[in-house]
Amino acid sequence: MGTFYNKDGKSVLQTVVKGIQENKAYLGEVDGLIGDGDHGMNMNKGFSLFETRFKEEEFTFAEGLYELGNILFSEIGGSMGPIYGTILMDAGEAGEDFDAIGTKELAQMLETGLEGLYDIVEAKVGDKTLVDTLAPAVEALKASDGDFKSALQDMKAAAEKGRDATKDMVAKFGRSSRLGERSRGVLDAGATSCCIILTAMADGILEYL
């Protein structure tokens, strides 16, 4: 089983921020191949802004997700503002009242985020977007038998598999969708950053388990 306290969330968020910061250049490269190359720079700017602004603050895991999403949404813009903004704010809101967070709670939070995303984008699994990472990760959590540690490992594995799967897809949405067949053969930038976020989140949580 296993849970971690919502109030211990700050260090989890810090791990997530670090994950994006360390991959700024890599995400730029991935986005550069079939997009415009700004994914790493914008994600890094938003996540770092969150880090600095809330350095001295206390916040829960759910609050942190919400505030991070809010910064992306209201200060970074781009595609990531509405997309990660919605996912993170909705996930955060869904977790507001939790005291302890385990497999079920995390699944519920992330699923709410994914559903929020579905409200604003039409992308489905297979369209070469971050949905390909997030959706299977949520499924993995939901399908897990309950042990949080192994659920988190399952989620990581599913996210990675989802991300890798975008490589062979043809983009249907976003900037690279105009390339048709030319978009095949490279990872999707959003799927890649989403995997980094989920992996770092899992690793951050695992520290408490």
Next chain:
Amino acid sequence: MGTFYNKDGKSVLQTVVKGIQENKAYLGEVDGLIGDGDHGMNMNKGFSLFETRFKEEEFTFAEGLYELGNILFSEIGGSMGPIYGTILMDAGEAGEDFDAIGTKELAQMLETGLEGLYDIVEAKVGDKTLVDTLAPAVEALKASDGDFKSALQDMKAAAEKGRDATKDMVAKFGRSSRLGERSRGVLDAGATSCCIILTAMADGILEYL
């Protein structure tokens, strides 16, 4: 002694044109070091224009010099328009009435060109301009004992020496003059092209001697 016929001048002019064309890139490089790099391109454009325009025409050596100068003056512009324009037009005019051209006649033509130049620029020997090539070349012709072949060789040698001397000079006129000491250590572009012209002219004439 020795002379060549003014009416045989076309091939001499062709040799001169070829000399510039073959050195287009080199002259650009020399001018690029302390100037703006256009010397080869402009000289080549003017000389090639002359070549095409007068391809089917008959003309004397003196007429050819005049027309070449006129093209530089009235169609190329830059510094070379007035400078080589004046030198070549004045030299051509001075040779108009010659039937045969030998040491004395060539000396007189080029000296008239040099004097025409002195009317429009203030540069003297030692100022790192094409005067450093042309002035000693004229002197060499004038000082020569009369044999045209050896006079031409003397002129070539003097032109080369003059050109090489510009390397250690500090530019006093033209674009590079603002560099002061920084202009030392490289050849002057105009002195270099002038040496090419005089050398080709001598070689062209030598064909007839």
Next chain:
Amino acid sequence: MQRILNDPDNIVDEMLEGFLKAHGDIVEKTGNKRVVKAKKIKADKVGVATGGGSGHKPAFIGYVGENMCDTAAVGEICSSPTAAAFLDSFREADQGKGVACLYGNYSGDNMNVKMAVKMAKREGITVKTVVANDDVASAPKDQPEKRRGVAGEIFMWKAGGAKAALGGTLDEVIAAAQKAIDQTRSVGIGLTPCTLPAVGHPNFEIKEGTMEVGIGHHGEPGIEVCPLESADQMAKRMVDIVIGDVPFEKGDEVAVLVSGLGATPVMELYVLYNEIEKLIGGRGIKIHRSYVGNYFTSLEMMGATLTVMKLDDELKELVDLPIETMGLTQI
């Protein structure tokens, strides 16, 4: 990277500060530092708002001014402005007659505008939108909804801005802007890539001796990479793509805009326009008005775009109306 920068992460804010200082006669700042408004928005007219990522100077803020756009929301380099910035831009533009939001077809902009329109509605501000999709190379003709907006946006703003200035209703402004963009086609050829300051190296490559036909304003790959051609061949390719994609026929009158992508010497844009003019004229199409310059750029990319708009009497009147903006002043 040989660039004029302080912290690359602050470039947009610093640029805006400098822009507002330099053009205080045309634009002014608003409560949202990422929203710029025209100095003299006539009361009692339909507001015209736009917005987009930075790095395309003069677009987007350079087209804010009398008889053109009233407000622009400003995004990070190559990124849509936030929904909050769009919302504030609507608030500033609204004079009680509604707002026409005229922007380009990019996923981020679509999402943020959509959200902002929804929020504006809650506040009682009516916002209608036109989405520019003039870039022929970005999707086949039967998928216009996938096509990007590029330099043709300028004609859309010109038409919409003029219509609003002339007292048009919101629906009339929207109709004019929509007609303008429907009658407009563009294509770009990229010769060198660009470098986002915060990234520090080009994120795509155009090999020396090749050119990217149909490149997007963010370096999105085009239809074809082919050996570098001479200006007349490039012109032919561009004219064929643009004129071939509908609405242009013999006898038409058009407005033509040739824009550099940033680093191509303007001299070369005239060499290109010289060829384009011959080709368009040769097809029996009359050029009513032409623009040649850096009107919609991609940082320091080399290359150019061609935009052609087919004119009717209404569009002609709208295009000819004087304007004063940083990017285009027309007397």
Next chain:
Amino acid sequence: MQRILNDPDNIVDEMLEGFLKAHGDIVEKTGNKRVVKAKKIKADKVGVATGGGSGHKPAFIGYVGENMCDTAAVGEICSSPTAAAFLDSFREADQGKGVACLYGNYSGDNMNVKMAVKMAKREGITVKTVVANDDVASAPKDQPEKRRGVAGEIFMWKAGGAKAALGGTLDEVIAAAQKAIDQTRSVGIGLTPCTLPAVGHPNFEIKEGTMEVGIGHHGEPGIEVCPLESADQMAKRMVDIVIGDVPFEKGDEVAVLVSGLGATPVMELYVLYNEIEKLIGGRGIKIHRSYVGNYFTSLEMMGATLTVMKLDDELKELVDLPIETMGLTQI
């Protein structure tokens, strides 16, 4: 070389053809294909002529138009126009009241103008000249006759052109233009070299990570090569050089022009101007009017120039007069 060209040897003529086609409302051609004239030269005024090498767009032909220059002679890239072109430009500009030839201090231009003035005199056309020498970095203060003319020429043309439009005599026009340039100082910083199309490779080098302070408009080396600095440091350097070289004092009013050298994104020019404005303001000097953009370029060089002109009441009136040219339209 990723450029838009046909035969590089014809680039100037082709550019001119394109320019005339695009700007038929402002300029027109003359009997000399290397001379461009303004469409509506007011009768009975002093003619204002200029000219210079190509590759500096909008300079020089881009400043031909109402209330600015009446004619421009056009040279090869980086080369003075011919004396014949200058002469023809005087003939076109002359309305019987004489001609002010306002040009930049380069050896070729000096020679060709001098010859053309002499030839014009023979025809009964009085031509007086002002030679711009605003580039501080090109020679020490005590050798003003050696200093090059750079972007400050725009202020010289603005003042001279306006004075002529307002009905000034030849001597008054010359005096106004001379005062303008005497009160103007400029400096440039180069970040990347440029390539003459007919040469095909850069003819000088600016090493990545360095900058050339005081570079000329043809890539002439400057005062100093130093490590690349941030925008605020560059601004400080430029302001120190320009303001330090006379005429500017606390309490002065000035016009400021920041021009890109061609390939620097305009966005960065605003970042630079933002810093410059702080520094000039910090010295108690008031900016009456500012221009930021690509006003005087060097093909595809990266970098920028700063030009500052000290204003008195006359210069203020002249700078503020509306003009319509391709390079600058001011309402």
